[in-house]
Amino acid sequence: MDEQFLHLIARRRHVGLRRLLAPGPGDAALQRIVAAAAHAPDHGTLRPWRFILVPAARRAALGDVFAAALAARRPDADAVARAAARDKAAHAACLLVAVLVDDPQAHGVPAAEKLVSLGAAIQNMLLAAEALGFASGLASGGALDTATMRDFLGLAPHEAAICFIGFGTAADGKPPRERPGPAAFFSSL
Amino acid sequence: MDEQFLHLIARRRHVGLRRLLAPGPGDAALQRIVAAAAHAPDHGTLRPWRFILVPAARRAALGDVFAAALAARRPDADAVARAAARDKAAHAACLLVAVLVDDPQAHGVPAAEKLVSLGAAIQNMLLAAEALGFASGLASGGALDTATMRDFLGLAPHEAAICFIGFGTAADGKPPRERPGPAAFFSSL
Numbered sequence: 001m002d003e004q005f006l007h008l009i010a011r012r013r014h015v016g017l018r019r020l021l022a023p024g025p026g027d028a029a030l031q032r033i034v035a036a037a038a039h040a041p042d043h044g045t046l047r048p049w050r051f052i053l054v055p056a057a058r059r060a061a062l063g064d065v066f067a068a069a070l071a072a073r074r075p076d077a078d079a080v081a082r083a084a085a086r087d088k089a090a091h092a093a094c095l096l097v098a099v100l101v102d103d104p105q106a107h108g109v110p111a112a113e114k115l116v117s118l119g120a121a122i123q124n125m126l127l128a129a130e131a132l133g134f135a136s137g138l139a140s141g142g143a144l145d146t147a148t149m150r151d152f153l154g155l156a157p158h159e160a161a162i163c164f165i166g167f168g169t170a171a172d173g174k175p176p177r178e179r180p181g182p183a184a185f186f187s188s189l
Numbered sequence: 190m191d192e193q194f195l196h197l198i199a200r201r202r203h204v205g206l207r208r209l210l211a212p213g214p215g216d217a218a219l220q221r222i223v224a225a226a227a228h229a230p231d232h233g234t235l236r237p238w239r240f241i242l243v244p245a246a247r248r249a250a251l252g253d254v255f256a257a258a259l260a261a262r263r264p265d266a267d268a269v270a271r272a273a274a275r276d277k278a279a280h281a282a283c284l285l286v287a288v289l290v291d292d293p294q295a296h297g298v299p300a301a302e303k304l305v306s307l308g309a310a311i312q313n314m315l316l317a318a319e320a321l322g323f324a325s326g327l328a329s330g331g332a333l334d335t336a337t338m339r340d341f342l343g344l345a346p347h348e349a350a351i352c353f354i355g356f357g358t359a360a361d362g363k364p365p366r367e368r369p370g371p372a373a374f375f376s377s378l
Contacts, residue, residue, distance in 0.1 A: 005320035034375045038368035053377040119308020131194035179227035186223045188242040
């Protein structure tokens with residue numbers, strides 16, 4: 001068991017959202033993936049995060065948000081760039097947004113620790129997806145922190161969209177990237 | 190395989206550092222646990238984190254750091270409080286410090302995304318430890334962000350100690366805490 005588990009952790013790799021094709025997880029698999037998040041360290045039941053699915057029916061609207069964000073950031077962006085921004089909304093068979101719930105009244109917990117909890121929750125989801133046979137990837141970008149996106153997602157003032165999480169079937173069979181051994185990032189006092 | 194893996198994710202629970210008794214992971218197991226961190230999303234090889242082991246020989250010195258941090262924060266702390274702060278350094282059979290490497294020159298990546306990567310790396314370590322038969326827990330506190338602690342850990346100006354990670358054998362056999370289902374933190378647009 002332990003060997004299999006460590007192998008699964010090592011096997012999971014990032015797949016760009018553009019290459020996360022159908023089939024993605026259906027409702028039942030997605031519920032299991034999301035349920036894994038609840039088992040991450042949550043800072044004593046604080047659980048400073050939530051996840052929002054952007055279903056197929058809302059992808060075109062997400063594309064409008066991407067296009068608007070690009071226009072605000074680069075008013076000179078040409079039609080090709082705007083179309084590319086809009087097209088990003090169609091990427092990933094299954095697309096979620098990871099949201100930090102940074103309630104300042106919550107226990108005086110530093111925001112850094114809330115983000116670490118979010119990262120742990122996301123990793124549980126990526127690994128659960130891998131176990132269920134789905135590839136995954138994370139993506140971010142300037143559009144996440146715009147008023148238009150906040151409106152689209154229905155975020156409260158103390159919430160922030162941190163990244164996209166995509167699930168699907170990898171378009172290619174690339175092997176996992178070579179990763180550094182512990183010597184690169186582990187030392188002893 | 191998938192069922193076993195999802196079960197392991199669900200089974201892993203927080204154990205307070207005080208209750209993480211010997212035996213902890215030996216050198217070989219610790220190397221495997223730390224190696225799991227390298228497989229977390231690292232923002233395109235940025236890998237904005239590192240981990241530092243506080244071995245047995247340095248626990249007394251860590252106790253001095255805790256005592257000094259308490260004295261600075263609460264100059265009126267009595268001898269009992271100071272002894273308790275010092276004793277914390279002996280907790281957890283195996284004790285690591287998680288460090289955010291927040292190089293501002295690194296790709297203009299938001300600090301929030303670096304912290305999410307750190308959280309994912311930590312979760313991989315917690316799950317690897319669980320797979321290898323070791324309990325684990327996270328801890329933080331005001332001492333982490335003091336000049337004395339930074340000196341002790343040898344941090345660079347762009348590094349920050351985010352939390353402690355403990356590994357060991359659980360002093361009790363408590364079952365995992367009940368966790369909320371997806372409805373508590375998952376919605377669809």
